[in-house]
Amino acid sequence: MRLPDALKEAAEAYRRWILECLPIGKELLYLSQDHVKQVPLTPAEVLDLTEKALIAYSAQKVDMPSKIALHPLADTFFHAMPAYVPEQFVAGIKWGSCYPRNREQFGVPQAQGLILLSDHLSGLPLAVMDCKYITELRTAAVTYTAIKYLAPKNVETFGMIGCGVEGRQHVRNILSVLPGLKTIYVYDIFEKAADALIADLQPCIGAQIVKAASYEALVKNTQVIASATIASEGYNPVIKDEWIEKGKTILLCEGHTLYEDPVFKRADKYIVDSREQVEQFVQYGFYPFGHPVIHAETGEVAAGKVRGRENTEELIIANNFGMAVDDMFVVRAIFDRALEHRIGVRLPL
Template sequence: MNFTSDHNWISESLEIGKEMLYLSQKEVLGIGLSEKEILNLTKDALIAHGKKEYEMPAKIGVHPFPEVFFHAMPAYVPSKQAVGAKWIECYPNNPSKFQLPQTTGLLILNDVSSGCPIALMDSAWITAMRTPAVTSLAAEALHPDAETFGMFGCGIQGIEHVKYIGHTLKKLKKIYIYDVREEAMDRLIQEVQPKISVEIVKGKNPEEVTKSCEVLSSATVILKEPLAVIKDEWVSRGQTIIPCDMNTFLDPVTSKRADKYIVDSIEEHELFDQMGYFPDGLPKIVCETGEIIAGVKKGRESKEELIVCSNIGMAVCDVVVGREIFNQALANNVGVKLTL
């Protein structure tokens, strides 16, 4: 890595210290990063995390209302010259109450050499992409021969999970989906089925989906009191469960009895435990997702193992994906330069 060269390259297009590049959500989307590119960038970030080649404190937050959160998420990944912070919020009632997205946010990037801000961009799309990428990479590492995948929650995250999972689980034959909103399941099928070859099946209820799938994921809401919709008695040995909603949708008993409980960030899960998000106690953590991806720790060691891999989102992924968007935007003269 050559930070001086990187600084000089940015300086060719941007007057560092006097201006920064602003990218709207439309411009971030317009860069055109493919799902495979997002997967590769996310994998690089996870490997750096697994090899401890990063700096990232646990995300702190504020909570104006019981059901919402704001998170501050800084990170530094030297191998990508990526340093910055995401400020993101989740308001589950926004769609029905204000006709606004549930999740919005911004990502700021800085020049490593000087520390000066170089970019400010929408982060909602980045979050929506890197989250299913992490799930898909974890599924590949922990259950590569899976023929069935189940997705609970058919919002933005659910839609993207169903799009992404086929890139890594090459033997998939069926994808089961479930949402309490019938229209959400219909919308997902209408949007995604024409784009993928794997059959999407609308689940009748959570029990059917749980019992039908080798790999399961959930992207619902994050609550302090678990909903425990996926009952422990429905879960069998040999399954892999990869929740994005921490301790909400899955029965906490399942996580505690799993042969392996893996998390993306131990520090972040311990922080959430201190804040009361694991009222029954944080399960014993075996290792981190990045350590599995990097080959530092072993993943599945037998077909009979029940594995739970909880990924609640890491800033290393955001800054790595964001930095690539910035690189391409700068190279292609995309965005608006703002005076500092």
């Protein structure tokens, strides 16, 4: 995909602005996870950027080749995730990994990685930054975008399965998209993770957070259910099809790991962030029974091109596995504001 002629002048003006803060070609900006966290960016801004990213992707305004994947151990992966967004003047790549046993083996979160941002006019590197916090912000924001268009109105109960990095971020600002929530049920196979989520987040959340006794209790008691646990290649579902009633909205961060396959096949609407990516993951063995008929991409629904929820009876499942473009919209904002606020360390090239 090329930079449209109409955007060339603006792209050059943006590059001149960067040059006032950073000598492109001589230095790059390094942002650690702490630096990224220091950058002022509100949850509402992250949600807006992420929704725009999903819409831009589905409108084919983004150059985003499929993820290149390595799978060194069972259930682990490295993903090389490049994207170029001409309208944002952003070109970059995330080199991210997921190692689900990292916490028990090495005492660190399963998702790790770095992002490299480059100047799309010269190809020179602009920044290297930690990807963990950016991933955390944008993954929850993708789920929130799906909830905006797919959940019924006046939802009072939300369930979160998996209380790690992503689960906590999902719960943190959930009232921004489900303002009528009264109860949030949480469940984690590592019970202490659920306890810690409640202890840390309950003081700042205006809904009661309750530890669910089981998967069954959680799914039966909640209208909207999100999960962020382990992306597994195998088929060991723990949530039975028969527990899921019509009318629910189910949001997946880790593919089909948790649920019995028939629930996907009987959903009234099955929505994904990227059709192309689903096909790619079939090749990697992630959908051993094949994927359901895809109703739409999340970005098509957010753009109003395809209808989201149409009545309270629909069972709707959104499977958003994450895309480089989600990162890049946030990365551009983080980079600009880090320069403005002189956050980060400059490294010689």
